[in-house]
Amino acid sequence: MICQQCSQKPATLHFTKIINGQKTEFHICESCAREKGEWIPGTSNGFSIHNLLSGLLDFDLSGGDSGTSGTAHANKPQATRCENCGLTYSQFSKLGRFGCDECYSFFGDRLDPLLKRVHGNTVHIGKIPKRGGGRIQRKRELEDLKKQLQLSIMNEEFEQAAKLRDRIRDLEKNPPGAAEHNG
Amino acid sequence: MAGRRFMEQALSDWMRGTGPDSDIVISSRIRVARNLSGLPFPLLATNQQSAEVHTHLTAVVDEPEFAAINHFQKFSLVEMNDTEKQVLVEKHLISPSLANESRNGVVILSDDESISIMINEEDHLRIQCLYPGLQIREAWEQASRIDDVFESHVDYAFDEKRGYLTSCPTNVGTGIRASVMMHLPALVMTQQINRILQAVTQVGLAVRGIYGEGSEAIGNLFQISNQITLGQSETEIIDNLYSVVKQIIEHEKAARELLLTDSRTRLTDRVCRSYGIMKHAAIMDSKEAAQRLSDIRLGSDLNILNHIHSSELNELLVMTQPGFLQHIYNKSLPTDERDVYRARLIRETLSKSKSKS
Secondary structure: OEOOOOOOOEOOEEEEEEEOOEEEEEEEOHHHHHHHOOOOOOOOOOOOHHHHHHHHHHHHHHHOOOOOHHHHHHOHHHOOEOOOOOOEHHHHHHHOOOOOOOHHHHHHHHHHHHHHHHHOOOOOOOOOOHHHHHHHHHHHHHHHHHHHHHHHHHOOOHHHHHHHHHHHHHHHHOOOOHHHOOO | OOOOHHHHOOOOHHHHOOOOOOOOEEEEEEEEEEOEOOOOOOOOOOHHHHHHHHHHHHHHHOOHHHHHHOOEEEEEHHHOOHHHHHHHHHOOOOOHHHHHHOOOOEEEEEOOOOEEEEEOOOOOEEEEEEEEOOOHHHHHHHHHHHHHHHHHHOOEOEEOOOEEOOOOOOOOEOOEEEEEEEEOHHHHHOOOHHHHHHHHHHOOEEEEEOOOOOOOOHHHEEEEEEOOOOOOOHHHHHHHHHHHHHHHHHHHHHHHHHHHHHHHHHHHHHHHHHHHHHHHOOOOOHHHHHHHHHHHHHHHHOOOOOOOOHHHHHHHHHHOOHHHHHHHOOOOOOHHHHHHHHHHHHHHHHHHHHHHO
C-alpha cells in the first residue's frame, strides 16, 4: 500500500478513526506521519508512534459516549478539544489556526477574549448566506428546543414538555422556507 | 505548458486599464475567505478530503452562472513548475502559501486576471478581485457576486454568531480583506509618512510594504488593508478603508504640490537622474530598480517626464522581479547575473517607450 499523503513511499502506519459512527481510514508513511506530527497531540518534542496513537485514541474516546468522555459532554462549551477534528485548545493557541468549522462551537465562549483582542468584537454583522442562512437559524432553534425539552422532562414539567415536543414536530415537518428543505 | 496566458505577459490585462486616482492608487483588491461545512480546514485535511474540496469547488466554476461573469481557466498547482508559481506570486495572483504549501491546490483565473480563485489555500476557498485605481467597492461587488454563485451550489461553514468560519481567527466574520496599493513618494520625501501611517493603524487598518521585508516599503509602495473582519459589515469595512485612503490621497497630493513649488529643480533632478541611470545602467538590483521606478513614476505623474505611461512602469515592476526575469530569459539566474539581465531588460523597455512618443 502506498502512502496517501505523498503517494510515493509505502504506507507503514495505518489508522482507523471512528467518529460518530463514521469510519475513515488513512494509511501513511513514517516521514509523512512525522510531518503531521506538528499538529498531532504531544509531539512538540519529537514524534513517536505512541504519541500519535494516544492522540487518536483520545479523540475516539470523546467521540463515543463512554468512559472518561462522560464529563467532556457536560462541559461542552468549555471543551479543550474539538470533538470533530481533535484539535486541542492548546494546539490551537500554538498554531493560531482552527482545524475545522466545529472548533468554533467546541471552544465556544473561550474564544471571546481572543476575538475581542483581534477584532474588538465577538459577534458577526454582515453578509449571511442566502441559502444556508435560514437553515442554520432553523437548526439552531431546533437544538435549543430539544435542550429545553430535555430540561422540562428532567424537571417533570410534562405539560411544558408536550408543548415543546409539538413545536419541534411542527418545525421538523414544516420548516420555514420549506422549498429548500432537503431532508 | 503552452497556452499559459499568465506566463506571456507581465502585466495582467486588468492593469492596463486605469481607475479613479490611479496616479496614486495602483490597485484595489478584495479577498474573500470561505470554507465548506463538514470538511476539516486544509491544515488538518487528509489528501482525500482536500481532493473532495477540490472536486466540489471546481465543479461550481463549470456552472453557467460563472460564464456570465468572465471566462475562466483552471490550473493545478502540482502541474506547475517553480518559475510558473513564482510568476503568479509576483503578479499577486496567488499567495506564496498556495504556491508552496497547498495540497490539491488550484488557482482559477479569469482571462484578464482580475479574478483569481484559490482552492485549498489556508481556507478551502479564497476569492480575489483586483481593479486598477481606487475601485474597492467595485472589487467587493464583483467578489460578492462570485461568492453568491459558490454559495448557491455548496454549503459554507457559517455560524450565526461568528459569521463565516475561517481557519485563522483573524479572518472570521465577514472573511474579507480589502486592500489598496498606494504609491506615496512625496509623503516619504517630505517625511510625513510615519506620522500618517501611525494614524492609519489607529483606526483599525494595517499598512505593509509591497515586495519589501517586514515594514520596509520598497519603491514607496504601501498596502493599506482592514484588520477587523468581525463585528463590522462588509460595507462598513470598505467605507472605512475608502475614506482613509481618500485622505491619504489628499495628503500625498498636497505633498507633491509642495515639492513642486518649494523644490522643483531638486525634484526634477532626482526624477531625471533616476531615468538616466535606468536607461544606461549595466547592473541593477531589485531594490534600486524599485526606487528608481518610483522616481520615474512620480516624474511621469507630475509631467516632468511626459512620454512614459504608468502601465509601462507597472509592467517593469513585475518584469524585474526574479521569477519573471528568469522566465523572460528562460534560464535560472544567480543573483548577480540577475542584476545584469534586469538592467538590460529595463534599458530595452525604456528605449522602446521613448521611440513611441
